[in-house]
Amino acid sequence: DSGVTQTPKHLITATGQRVTLRCSPRSGDLSVYWYQQSLDQGLQFLIQYYNGEERAKGNILERFSAQQFPDLHSELNLSSLELGDSALYFCASSVVAGTHYTQYFGPGTRLTVL
């Protein structure tokens, strides 16, 4: 158990819909990252937040957005869903101390778009 929690575990929805994925980082971690992992694919970095502010952006679509709240939990919003958005979405957290940090991954949310 990494200490990072993600809800829901599974999500099934239809094309065109909007969903929200939630992540709670490890206690004490200020940074949250979101990744997308499609079937048999690597980890695609989407976005990073640090203490409530956006820190880095990866290959995140305009239909996707995220935020980190004052209690440090984060939400990833996916809208106008397409079949290709079906994937595992991981959240990770880290302390971000200097240039050396480890990312701790949550169990992921499996999104299926029908």
Added chain:
Amino acid sequence: GQQVMQIPQYQHVQEGEDFTTYCNSSTTLSNIQWYKQRPGGHPVFLIQLVKSGEVKKQKRLTFQFGEAKKNSSLHITATQTTDVGTYFCAGRGNEKLTFGTGTRLTIIP
């Protein structure tokens, strides 16, 4: 942008054989991390390498960071069924950690 490639993409080995995965970055890295993802699981941090030419060992696993800090390798000696999974390297340049494409290891008992 920064790209991190891993080879091979897949590797099937007989239990007891050795296994190596290689990671190459298009840019110089400040550090490199390795993660393991078991089937159906999430990536789990294994180790971080920071210094040029650094070599670290964890039991049967040996990690190496290249002299130019642009490549890395993970070697597993005498594989066991518990080694099954996908191994990712992740290189840090600028502010972002870029994950490699991963090597999926399958063990034949």
